[in-house]
Amino acid sequence: MRNRENYILGRIQWFVIGIGFFAASMSVFVLTGEGGIRRRVFALILLGAFLVFLYYGYQKIYRPLKINNRIKASFARGDSYEDIYNMAYPISAEEKAMFERFSLLLDKNxxxxxxxxxxxxxxxxxxxxxxxxxxxxxxxxxxxxxxxxxxxxxxxxxxxxxxxxxxxxxxxxxxxxxxxxxxxxxxxxxxxxxxx
Incomplete structure (x- = not known):
């Protein structure tokens, strides 16, 4: 059964695919110079898709990474010790497994x-x-x-x-x-x- 967790690395892969699709579409658009209104509509659709992907990248990649870095910095300062085990946005399955292992090793009891x-x-x-x-x-x-x-x-x-x-x-x-x-x-x- 496939793991249904939404890891940040998976989000980055989809983001890169989206940017690649946008770049390919733009290159096709630039290479074919004719079309008038259709061309402008297509350009607006591509621009809208690009903005959606940028927003997606900010919300689903940059923001979670920023939150994770804040939690890790807090852990490094010694302020918080349990938050590191319950990060809402694990980078990958390996990172999540690593923090679960740390949690077992440093069992509070x-x-x-x-x-x-x-x-x-x-x-x-x-x-x-x-x-x-x-x-x-x-x-x-x-x-x-x-x-x-x-x-x-x-x-x-x-x-x-x-x-x-x-x-x-x-x-x-x-x-x-x-x-x-x-x-x-x-x-x-x-x-x-x-x-x-």
Missing amino acids: RLIALSKKTSEYLALQNQINPHFLYNTLEGIRAEAVISGVDTIAEMTEALATYFRYTISQVDNLVTLEEELANVENYYYIQKFRFGD
Whole structure:
């Protein structure tokens, strides 16, 4: 069964055939110099046909190509990503098949799933970094306790508690009691830094 889609390349072929017919008719008209009124009527008919073909060329070829170029430019700038797959005026069956293939390769659901996996990976990575910080501070505190330097142990514990509170409570609501405890802990750290 023949493909019934009206591709721009098919329109161009018909346009070229029409222009060829017009050129052949004009050459016959010019070569035969006699005929008077018939000749003028024939010339007007040829001129009318030529104008119709020009209008056809503008409406069915130039305008769709201009719209396609606008969609492609928008895609190239990153403004629109779905319009490229739904162009109203495909150039040829091959171009349409190519954009359908791109659409399958860049399936939106697949991109969303990939983006979700990347987000989960980054979330896990962000959880690992604070744990590394907490564990390091806990190691410093343990060394300070073993060495008998209680002030360093207390300051390190206060700093670890403060970081754990500020990093872990990003999206959660906290009670007033927890917030006041955090403020006291912060005050304790500042007191170590600046004294009384």
